[in-house]
Amino acid sequence: MLEINRLVVRYGRAVLALRGVTMHVADASVACVLGANGAGKSTLMRAVSGTLPAHRGTIDAGSITWRGRSITGRVPADIVADGIVQVPEGRRIFGRLTVEENLRAGGIGAADRATRNAARERVDELFPVLAARRQQPAGLLSGGEQQMLAIGRALMAGPSLLLLDEPSLGLAPQMVTRIGEVIREVHRQGTAVLLVEQNASMALAVSDTAYVLEVGAVSLTGGAAELAASDAIRRIYLGDSDAGVTGVPGPAANGQAPDGHALDGGRP
Numbered sequence: 001m002l003e004i005n006r007l008v009v010r011y012g013r014a015v016l017a018l019r020g021v022t023m024h025v026a027d028a029s030v031a032c033v034l035g036a037n038g039a040g041k042s043t044l045m046r047a048v049s050g051t052l053p054a055h056r057g058t059i060d061a062g063s064i065t066w067r068g069r070s071i072t073g074r075v076p077a078d079i080v081a082d083g084i085v086q087v088p089e090g091r092r093i094f095g096r097l098t099v100e101e102n103l104r105a106g107g108i109g110a111a112d113r114a115t116r117n118a119a120r121e122r123v124d125e126l127f128p129v130l131a132a133r134r135q136q137p138a139g140l141l142s143g144g145e146q147q148m149l150a151i152g153r154a155l156m157a158g159p160s161l162l163l164l165d166e167p168s169l170g171l172a173p174q175m176v177t178r179i180g181e182v183i184r185e186v187h188r189q190g191t192a193v194l195l196v197e198q199n200a201s202m203a204l205a206v207s208d209t210a211y212v213l214e215v216g217a218v219s220l221t222g223g224a225a226e227l228a229a230s231d232a233i234r235r236i237y238l239g240d241s242d243a244g245v246t247g248v249p250g251p252a253a254n255g256q257a258p259d260g261h262a263l264d265g266g267r268p
């Protein structure tokens with residue numbers, strides 16, 4: 001279980017990005033974090049993965065606990081070794097390296113060779129498209145394939161918790177659906193996922209629990225299916241103009257139309 005308690009994060013002195021966030025991700029579950037631009041979603045991911053200092057951010061108060069032990073303020077390599085691996089926003093694959101080399105780089109974080117071999121089999125099964133293009137420079141892959149590679153690279157470390165920051169960003173609806181399927185499959189295989197998304201439709205369809213962040217604080221939380229059915233979520237994040245008061249811009253306003261996923265929150 002990942003437990004985030006009353007976390008306060010600042011950038012420099014002026015920007016208070018998280019104002020006391022409390023959140024739980026149970027083992028082998030999927031939790032999503034929804035929120036507008038600037039709500040603090042990436043900051044939350046950075047705090048968990050230990051990458052805040054690289055962005056000049058600091059944890060001012062609160063704690064992050066993983067499986068009963070504090071990981072607050074620890075360095076990224078230690079956090080990876082403990083089983084938490086982040087797929088950063090924007091994918092950050094090595095474009096000049098081959099697909100194979102990118103995957104191998106991810107395997108460096110694996111605890112041992114057996115873990116690495118098992119992870120490799122899993123990645124090959126999950127992403128046959130990558131296996132077929134193993135020797136090609138990763139920069140030649142499409143945006144969706146690069147996202148698959150970024151997820152595959154993270155899985156090579158054999159994580160128990162995968163942090164996914166906006167995996168659907170900039171992808172065509174079909175590819176967003178595929179990313180949703182991948183998240184379900186990763187979860188089915190026993191890996192917990194903390195998913196940050198602007199595509200609320202996809203996120204709620206694959207998650208067990210959901211949190212809504214507004215200006216650095218949790219404004220709403222609950223079961224994903226329950227939230228998907230709530231008027232506030234349908235109106236603000238799913239672009240449903242029939243849900244109460246109209247006129248609030250939904251995800252369609254930033255170019256991400258709801259993709260027609262069933263919003264039953266049902267597990268595979």
Ligand code: ATP
Binds near residue numbers: 039043057
């Ligand atoms: P987006 O979806 O646009 O990425 P977000 O919900 O991930 O938004 P964050 O990127 O976490 O939000 O930003 C939260 C707040 O912290 C914003 O006010 C943002 O301007 C600020 N912020 C983020 N990174 C930095 C940084 N490196 N230095 C200073 N302020 C930052």
